[in-house]
Amino acid sequence: MNHRSIKARHQERPRHRARQSPELLRRLLRAKDSIDKASHEAWPVRRLARVSGVSEAHFARSFKDAFGIPPHRYLLTRRIERATALLRETSLSITDVAFQAGWDSLGTFGRTFRDVTGESPGAFRLREKAAMQERQDQMPVCFLKASNRPDLTIAVLEKRRRASKDNNAG
Template identity: 45%
Template sequence: MSREVEQTNRRLLRARDAMDRAYAEPLDIRSLASIAHVSEAHFIRTFSATFGETPHRYLQRRRVERAMFLLRRTEKSVTDVCMEVGFSSLGTFSRTFSDIVGVSPTTYRQRGEVIPYVPSCFVMAWTRPSSFGEARDKTR
């Protein structure tokens, strides 16, 4: 791997880490591209090529991952979870959650998707939403 590619990958990882840390905050492409020290268009292209999804989809998936945890482990309302993870619209949250997970947030909570006594590292690996926008099992 060339030095230039390594440097670009490091910069992209910095931007992705910023999304992981501040997923609930309003993040825009301009600020993420500045973290990576590249133009906005180059950032979107390179991020997509490197991580297999657009920065916007990655951020949505991170927010949904956190929402899944909050729905499983807290009694907060779906609306409160929606706002806490960074969505500004309940409709967008529900649609995005359903697209990624395959069921609505309410159905997900009612089904209690996590089986007791399973180590959390396995649960996180298994329940991590697909980066391709399809649920693992839409028949559930």
């Protein structure tokens, strides 16, 4: 086991959440909204910290205390959500989907997408395009899309590690 997966596991340990003032939470929400608004852009901690008026040193912890997920992983869920929407609703090439969703490498996109959703972008597109048509008249599309967001309760590295462990076991 390498260093990074040890760190990822450590992050998942339940922790008592600090009480945060509504004023702080409202400002942290602004950082979360910024990710939502432009998830394809780069969101280094410094930029997010500036949006919410929190020091760089405290930002990631404050964000996780508020929303239950580290900011970089929240960004990843939004990018995957965006990628799934583009795959489902457009005929853009997989390369274009990767770039428009915020990845700068097709390889990283394909690998991460598979780790999170369990299937390749191409397989996902084929399966979802057929199913989407039936749902969209019954729910406002913007909420339907949010409900398609991956529920990433563990780090991607950890998810990858567990998947390979399961494969080895089976």
